[in-house]
Amino acid sequence: MNLEPCNNLVIMTDEQDGLAMGCAGHPFVRSPHMDALAARGTRFAQAFTPSPICVPARASFATGRWVHQIGYWDNAIGYDGRVPGWGHALQAAGQRVESIGKLHYANAQAPTGFDRQHDPLHLAGGVGQVWGSVRDPLPDEARTSRLFQELGPGRSRYNDYDVASATTAVQWLHERARHPDAQPWTLYVGLVAPHFPLVVPQRFLDHIDMAALPAPRLHPMDGFERHPWVQRHAAFYDCDAELGTPERRRLALACYYALIEFIDEQLGRILAALAETGLEAGTRVIFTSDHGDNQGARGLWNKSTLYREAVQVPLLMAGPQVPRGHLCQTAVNLIDIAPTLVQGAGLAIPAAFSGQSLLELAHAPDDPQRMGFSEYHAVGSPAAAYLVCQGRWAYHHYVGFEPELFDRVSDPLQEHNLAGESAHREVLSQMQSALRRMLDPEGVDRQAKDDQNALVARMGGREAALRIGPQGASPAPKA
Template structure:
């Protein structure tokens, strides 16, 4: 039965490891507002981004297609509004569609489909991370020291920016309640926390730093898996070269503190929704663009296919969303696109033709579609394309130039044991590969990526020029200084 059209509040964070949530069972981190949202709604425990890095993940969330279907391959190839998004679709049908905060699209002034972009954060100079275009003989990132050295208590350009995002969202919601809308509105509120720098407001930092924090999983050097893809990434993004025991604890406390800071800001936004009397007329979605390895296996940042990085938190709530429901069916950000259209009343035939997603409503209703969700990666810190699918409780990772990986997430949810070389798993490995081929042809996709990256690299002066330009470490917030390393 078709549900009534309602307003939609979408809240996105940046680099939120799906395991670092109270409602996900984290033993230490406090996220009471997100926990309450999950309690009054539905939480997806096996949700994935489409690519574990900002630009392709956010472009895909907007467009509703996998990366190989749309382009925008890496962090030097930002969304420019050319491929239609759900923002365009809804705005063109008379909805008010507003963004507040980080978009990480190409340039201000382009038509990204929003009715209004409030304090947007776009990529630096319209170019983004050009060093990610270098995919052989990987350069070492000079900005990697910032992960360890900036971790600690205090404020950063990102925490100031997030406070402003939360303030603008509260104002917008209170003003929206006073205006007449002919159709449901959509507000996209996009925070930067808990993305590094791992500088957390003191009241959140010390609630973790003053406690005993366990080491990340497989952190010690003799424990780390040595798959060549991971060796490449660690060598280029050599974050861990700058850590000692004290800095490690500061980094973990900083990340945990930023998760609680994010939760605080989300609580302010949800409180404004309630105070404005809009709760009964508004559905809510919370997710993140991708996760964060957070020291596990000696890895920091994103860019891998492990659950910590390719997985995302995903919660939906609202007046007609099942409360306290937990769904373990694999879900993807491409599944949000059809849900957004349905939730706002745009159910005309043809709107979803050619889109791979299955609506979150369908998954929440208990259906198990015969499909596989896909994550792919073609960017910074990698010399080879990577493709991951979930097939039942198995995770299969195919690399263009390296051996595959296979994990049984039911028996081994922490991904300790790679089963790809186990003869007993040969049949499931082959079945997973055929299912990947049914979605895309990896070698053809990799060829297209390389061609596009070669064009962009040449347009920006070639390998030497982009390495000379340097590494930001992280994109500056609006108005902040631009400093390359």
């Protein structure tokens, strides 16, 4: 593909469901700036995270490779530059590469491919969630959830941090316009919302009709039986129990949606600066998130499952040579961003990258056979879990447990597991074969646990490790 080299602007939110945008048809979220970006570019309707938890997903995003290829398994094994990524490729060509806001890498000193990091957020204490690495075996004692210690209208440190990050991005763009670079530049902006704590200024919450919000579906209190792997995860870290009442569950949902409106406003400020400075015509914009959120479905909150709400992310791209007003139905992944940035800046794509340029995928006919994939080896998981999406089917493979199979066309809410039905035996076999062609599920599970066991040993053993790491979100830098 013959591309005109241009600037890259990447904006990543945290924990945003891929359908939680007005342009994706969400009934409660108003997102005029996301919608406008989609209208002048391409929306990838089938975009997946490589892992439904922050640190592994971001390591894959940085390197353009799958988690099982790079070994950043959980929230205590942060990206440290050991595996080169898109930032290194751009730096090697002498191009400016800078970041603003949340990265969630190992630390600010690691050579992760940035010339400068502005007010970065990294692993708490430089070590992260070590207690989540204790999973061979998973502890029997339940972990107390503290996700909802703060909930409702107000202003959190994360809110202030996001506003400050957007302000810095606006200033950065004006500086580039005043002092243009000879070569294309790449700016990454990491925003935290709608990640918990679910605290949001009242004016955004006022937009949500709380009375119209439906109760979270498939709740165990209503008789729904979770898959055994999911039940084991929930028993270890039961966030829903902390909410306790239907009213608080509805408030949590309202705050989650309101936080997306809050973050849409910050996106709008950045995009307005891009237009005001005259940089818009020479800049490709990518907007996405690191993973989704379960939003109370199946009595689950936060991420860490293979269900659509947790693994599907928003992915919008606009700018030079990007199809306008286009909806791409080909399955894509955050690992596809690395080759996009390198190719879009006029460079050869490194052979080690596992993804494919979104620019090429946006111009090609939809490919229903391209595989959607995600994997999970982190907190609360008794064994590895893998997602394979192909065509109408979503297959969940749990090492040591029975699988799940969903028809994404007739059952988009994933309410009916078809894995045990004889009529779908051939489909199940095909999906299992597709996974095994990609990796050895049991072998990767063993490697992840071996690496985590080694980390736990370095931290003083199981009992010591269970006391190390944040009990809630990683603290924001002073905004």
